[in-house]
Amino acid sequence: KTIRTAMRMLDNVIDINYYAVKKARDSNLRHRPVGLGIMGFQDCLHMMRVPYASNGAVEFADRSMEAVCYYSYWASTELAEERGRYSSYRGSLWDRGILPKDSLDLLAEERGGYLEADRSESMDWSALRNRIKEHGMRNSNCVAIAPTATISNIIGVAACIEPTYQNLYVKSNLSGEFTEINEYLVRDLKARGLWDEVMISDLKYFDGSLAKIDRIPQDLREIYATAFEVEPSWLVEAASRRQKWIDQAQSLNIYMAGASGKKLDETYKLAWLRGLKTTYYLRTIGATHMEKSTSKTGALNAVSADGGLSGGKVATYATSQAAADELDGPACVLRPGDAGFEECEACQ
Structure with missing residues (x-):
């Protein structure tokens, strides 16, 4: 029911959306792509x-992505029955009876067999095939996993398919700075009697990582491992299972704590072998970071253990503060009626 409602809303957006360029409007109305x-x-x-x-x-x-995609495609066939097929449907992969999972066979054939992707399924895809054959599709594309970096914070969940970035961190955007903490971790620590001032200080000091906090049980270390503590191969394996169902692609960031030529080669070769269409950013850990200490009140300070600041750290802090002050203001000074306002991309 939720997916059907979402697909109907996305299809409606195509018609009521604002298009700055006529070609964009014509293309959207012709192909009607959406990305749930x-x-x-x-x-x-x-x-x-x-x-x-x-x-x-x-x-x-x-299994979760199979369900999302199955009901998304089913909803599009229902909309096609109700509102009609998209204009360029004839000759498309949908029209030829080729579903996203079937494209793996085409990819394997093109590569000469160099594809190792799981093909298992648990839902009645034959029923969906028959329905598409009878009614067609309302939308040329239906599913795409976007980054959701900002809206996930508004909703209060982790971004898209990402592992937890850190169990405790500060996020900055145009609205200000926000402290994000993993509420599931807090719940489990409270249940085991481990949530206290010392734990809060440790979490702050280690940037939300549990790996170096001795009194954290092993099962919690594994459940609450952060993005850089999860081997990139697990991200690729999970993404490959999703990809066989998705008709577009995924925003798949690769997190690599110790990036090297060998590790990069292994990770991207695995992604290719598993049939991934794309990856997104490659994220690594900086070689240096500001030294931290924690006061009795649990507040983090950018100072050394003896309370002093080294010269290098003073310079770094001053530079960062100057940059922050420089950026403290509106993204654009133009106002409605000013010359160039209509062409300014930031103002749109």
Whole structure:
């Protein structure tokens, strides 16, 4: 029901949307592409108490995305029956009876067999095939996993298919700075009698990582492993299970704590072998970071353990503060009626 409602709303947006360019409007009305995605994948794993780096998480990625895609495509056929097929439907992959999973066979054939992708399924795809054959599709594209970096914060869940970035961090955007903490972790620590001032200080000092906090049990370390503590191969494996169902692609960031030529080669070769269409950013950890200490009140300070600041750190802090002051203001000084306002992309 939720997916049907979402697909109907997305299809409506195509008609009522504002188009700055006529060609964009004509293209959208002709092909009617939409991109239904997901967010909060990591939240689901926390609720099920399944580590991201596990076969259980990979299997859940498979089954959950299969359901999302199945009902998205089904909803599009219902809209096609109600409102008509999109104009360029004839000759499309949908019209030829080729579903996203079938494209794996085409890819394997094109590569000469160099494809190792799981083909299992659990839903009645033959019924969907028959319905598409009878009614067609309302939308040329239906599913795409977007980054959802900002809206996930508004909703209060982890971004799209991402592992937890940090269990405690500060996020900055145009609205200000916000402290984000993993509420599932807090709940579990409270249940085990581990949530106290010392734990709060440790979490701040280690940037939300549990790896170096000795009194954290091993099962919690695995469940609440942060993005850079999860091997990139697990991200790729989970993404490959989703990809076979998705008709577009995924915003798949690769997190690599110790990037090297060998590791990069292995990760991207695995992504290619598993049939991924794309990856997104490659994120690594900086070689240096500001030294931290924690006061009795639990407040973080950018100072050394003896309370002093080294010369290098003073310079870094001053430079960062100057940059922050420079950016403290509106993105654009133009106002309605000013010359160039209509052409300014920031003002749109």
